[in-house]
Amino acid sequence: MGYPPSPPSHHPMLPADTFKGQVALVTGGASGIGQAMALGLARCGASVAIMSRNPDNLGNGLEVLREAGAHAIAVSADVRDRAQVAAAFDQVEAQLGPVDMLLNNAGANFPALAENLSVNAWRSILQIVLDGTFFCSQEFHRRRVTAGLPGVIVNNGATYAWTGFPGDAHACAAKAATLNLTQTLAAEWAPDGIRVNTIVAGFYPHDKIRDDDNVLGCVTPAGRCGQMQELGWAAAFLCSPFASFVTGLNYTVDGAEWLRRGPLMPDFVAPRERAELW
Secondary structure (H helix, E strand, O other): OOOOOOOOOOOOOOOOOOOOOOEEEEOOOHHHHHHHHHHHHHHOOEEEEEEOOHHHHHHHHHHHHHHOOOOOEEEOOOOOOHHHHHHHHHHHHHOOOOEEEEEEOOOOOOOOOHOOOOOOHHHHHHHHHHHEEEEEEEHHHHHHHHHHEEEEEEEEEEEEHOOOOOOOOHHHHHHHHHHHHHHHHHHHHHHEEEEEEEEEOOOOOOOOOHHHHHHHHHHHHOOOOHHHHHHHHHHHHHHHHHOOOOOOEEEOOOOOOHHOOOOOOOOOOOHHHHHHHH
């Protein structure tokens, strides 16, 4: 039977005024998981700024948010560049006010055998996923401490950070480091009133991942893939006052997919053979 579908995407997770007067900055918020989180917060009253280094993505993402009734802006910045990150925060503050919630979703990945990874390929993923998460978090923390205000950070994780995955050594390493960074910053910044958590997503069909004929749902114990609004609701909860004692949590939302181990798993395909399909 599996799990029933979630409520429709337009349903807010919390009262519509939960984040009234608050500002959320979502890196990589123009599409995919980042966009789902931006929508989840906006539907609970937050003003939202989405950030991307791709102007085309920003335009499309902003249109989706505004069609949903969100008070939203878009800022362009590369999370690998500290100066651009600081400038983006300045821009958001000038237009919406100080950032209360930071959601680090900017990321990148591509399949590649570890033996074939170039130095640039390895570094590009680590810099976007890990460096970018840290630079944005550090900038957010500095501003909140200077203002004497609490704040919330939600990072974007992946279950292969725990298990590894052939053909994704660069992304697995970056995500594993992100989970550890979440725990470290949560403990270090708790006295400053900053909570830090990670949402670890499973299979969520969106613009880059399709679920034709529910193929991906067949490998999930829940019997279906995740629905994007479920990630938005998870983000809304973790940012909300109802999670005010929750920090350092790597919160898995995947229908138990990563726990699936047993004799009924699909046959293992050697990485070099699978690479022919990339």
